Amino acid sequence: MxxxxxxxxxxxxxxxxxxxxxxxxxxxxxxxxxxxxxxxxxxxxxxxxxxxxxxxxxxxxxxxxxxxxxxxxxxxxxxxxxxxxxxxxxxxxxxxxxxxxxxxxxxxxxxxxxxxxxxxxxxxxxxxxxxxxxxxxxxxxxxxxxxxxxxxxxxxxxxxxxxxxxxxxxxxxxxxxxxxxxxxxxxxxxxxxxxxxxxxxxxxxxxxxxxxxGQRDRDKDGILDKDDLCPDTPGLPEFQGCPDTDGDGIPDKDDQCPEVAGPVENQGCPWPDTDGDGIVDKDDACPTVAGPAENNGCPWPDTDGDGILDKDDACPTVPGLAQYNGCPKPKTQTAIEVEGELKNIYFDFNKATIKAESASRLDAASTIIKNDGGNYLLEGQTDKKGSEAYNLDLSRRRAAAVVAALDARGVDASALKSIGVGEAKAVISESASDAERQQDRKVVVRAIEDATEWSTYQKSDVPVKAPAKKRK
Structure with a gap:
């Protein structure tokens, strides 16, 4: 016993x-x-x-x-x-x-x-x-x-x-x-x-x-400890029992940023966006300077520094104005502005002497030309009153007088030439009143951009040779 x-x-x-x-x-x-x-x-x-x-x-x-x-x-x-x-x-x-x-x-x-x-x-x-x-x-x-x-x-x-x-x-x-x-x-x-x-x-x-x-599951995730790579932390079967806190498909043990979702290529961390422009650095051609996605994360350039971005600038290498899509003001527009000033230029009766009250108009016209540059032809015109020969001479002298006045105000003399056409372009009848014929007495300004055409004009005279017309 x-x-x-x-x-x-x-x-x-x-x-x-x-x-x-x-x-x-x-x-x-x-x-x-x-x-x-x-x-x-x-x-x-x-x-x-x-x-x-x-x-x-x-x-x-x-x-x-x-x-x-x-x-x-x-x-x-x-x-x-x-x-x-x-x-x-x-x-x-x-x-x-x-x-x-x-x-x-x-x-x-x-x-x-x-x-x-x-x-x-x-x-x-x-x-x-x-x-x-x-x-x-x-x-x-x-x-x-x-x-x-x-x-x-x-x-x-x-x-x-x-x-x-x-x-x-x-x-x-x-x-x-x-x-x-x-x-x-x-x-x-x-x-x-x-x-x-x-x-x-x-x-x-x-x-x-x-x-x-005896097959334990310490973290109670349904995966036995012997098969669980993270036996003390609840996890997922697809990651052999390891967790994926941020749900980016990378188990926390392999994730450099387990609290923030990120791609596998960046070890589970989100791609940085240093300049904060919404384009991650890996896709950003300018990662430290904010810029739009349309330009690969780089700011749009303004090559000519005129304040108009190259993408909107029709003349990206030449400073211009917003109303002309970034291009300089067209010379024809400048000519129209100059002509508008010169319409109010007055001469002594039957003379080529410019009246004193026209000084402010000449000042304005010279400022426009100096700011915009280019070559300008000033064409003097008269009404039909008087002989053709006299009117032609008078128109030449008046146009030359305007060129001289602009030259005196600092306009580059080499950029100005003048001609007179007399009554050739008058449209008002000789029998009309003086006030009505006034519209035929003027100096017309035209911008000349073609160098060959410009060379056909003397400084203040009729064309040496009329420019050839292009066949249509």
């Missing part, structure tokens, strides 16, 4: 150790059941076990239920852990009151406990299969007292005693009813090689209820 209590204490210690061990992150197995021993079928030497067991007359002894000592339930405990696919380490303990019918010894307390290795056969097809066979080898401590048993003598004539070292070799299989629950059977041949005797050798069979557990 005392020995039985000792066995129960050893079994309780084993269970306590198991509870502690199951806190690891690897899959574990625990099995509880019963066992039976057959010393009769063990035969003689270890090497003769199979020939004895299957050799004819002793065949019935191996399978005879009368030769087995069967222990009650909860007399066998198995704790196992997967080391790798197809390889398991286990700790098996069997306890109970067992006889040795081979020696005629009555029941004595027996405790056998030790480590073993299992090689799983289902690794060849599917380690998650319900059918889970294996081969096992184990080394154990055996407590079975043969003291005083006359037949339990070793080769040296000594009694083999109570403490033994055993080797167990056998086969078994687990049958999984669910993923975590099943039944298991195992058969072993147990030998005591250090006793120099086969008296304690026996066949052992066992059956157990199995419970498989």
């Amino acid at each position: 005392k020995n039985l209590k000792l066995g129960i204490s050893a079994l309780a210690l084993t269970v306590a150790s198991t509870v502690f061990a199951q806190t690891t992150t690897n899959p574990w197995l625990i099995g509880v059941g019963a066992h039976a021993e057959n010393h009769v079928a063990a035969g003689g030497k270890v090497g003769d076990v199979f020939s004895t067991a299957f050799g004819g007359k002793d065949m019935g002894e191996l399978y005879s239920i009368n030769n087995f000592t069967i222990t009650p339930p909860l007399s066998k405990l198995t704790v196992a852990r997967n080391l790798m696919k197809g390889l398991v380490i286990d700790w098996q303990t069997t306890v109970g009151n067992v006889d040795n019918k081979k020696l005629g010894m009555g029941k004595e307390f027996m405790l056998m406990t030790g480590l073993g290795l299992q090689w799983k056969a289902n690794m060849l097809w599917n380690e998650e299969s319900w059918f889970d066979p294996y081969v096992r080898v184990g080394a154990n401590y055996l407590r079975h007292d043969y003291s005083g048993v006359a037949a339990a003598i070793n080769a040296d004539g000594e009694n083999i005693g109570a403490n033994h070292f055993t080797l167990a070799t056998g086969i078994g299989s687990n049958f999984w009813i669910t993923k975590s629950f099943g039944v298991g059977v195992q058969g072993d041949y147990v030998s005591t090689p250090t006793d120099k005797s086969t008296a304690a050798n026996f066949w052992q069979a066992g059956a157990s209820l199995l419970f498989r557990f």
Whole structure:
């Protein structure tokens, strides 16, 4: 009875150790059941076990239920852990009151406990299969007292005693009813090689209820720790259990900016926009200066510095005015403005002398010409009153007088020429009133942009040669 209590204490210690061990992150197995021993079928030497067991007359002894000592339930405990696919380490303990019918010894307390290795056969097809066979080898401590048993003598004539070292070799299989629950059977041949005797050798069979557990999920993300690259942080299956806080498709462990979404090409960080123009630096031709997307992030240039951007400037390399789309004022427009001033130029009657009250108009006309530049032809015209020859001479002198007045006001003299056409372009009848004929007495200004045409005019005279007309 005392020995039985000792066995129960050893079994309780084993269970306590198991509870502690199951806190690891690897899959574990625990099995509880019963066992039976057959010393009769063990035969003689270890090497003769199979020939004895299957050799004819002793065949019935191996399978005879009368030769087995069967222990009650909860007399066998198995704790196992997967080391790798197809390889398991286990700790098996069997306890109970067992006889040795081979020696005629009555029941004595027996405790056998030790480590073993299992090689799983289902690794060849599917380690998650319900059918889970294996081969096992184990080394154990055996407590079975043969003291005083006359037949339990070793080769040296000594009694083999109570403490033994055993080797167990056998086969078994687990049958999984669910993923975590099943039944298991195992058969072993147990030998005591250090006793120099086969008296304690026996066949052992066992059956157990199995419970498989221990695959933890510390972060509760549904991914087992053994498959979870981030076991302490909830994550996603597509990232092997690692999180993606910003949802940019890059797991936080590989994301340089885990709180802000960014592309893979920039290690999960958003592309910078240094100048704040809404165009990221990688696409911005001018990353430090704000500019529109239409110009690749660069500000629109103003090459001629006239305040009109090149994209809107019809003359981007020449300063101009907004009303002329960035181009300089057309010379024809300048000529019209000058002519508008010169319409109010008055001459003494029948003379080419400019009246004093016309000075302000000449000042305005000279300012326009100096600001805009270019070459200008001043054409004097008269009404039809008087002879043609006289009117022609008068128109020439009046036009030349205006050129001289502008020259005196700082206009480049080389940019001015004058001619007179007399009454050739008059439209009012000679019989009309003086006030009506006034519109024919004027100096008309025309901008000359063609250098060839300009060269056909003398400084203040009729054309040397009329410019050739282009054929239409």
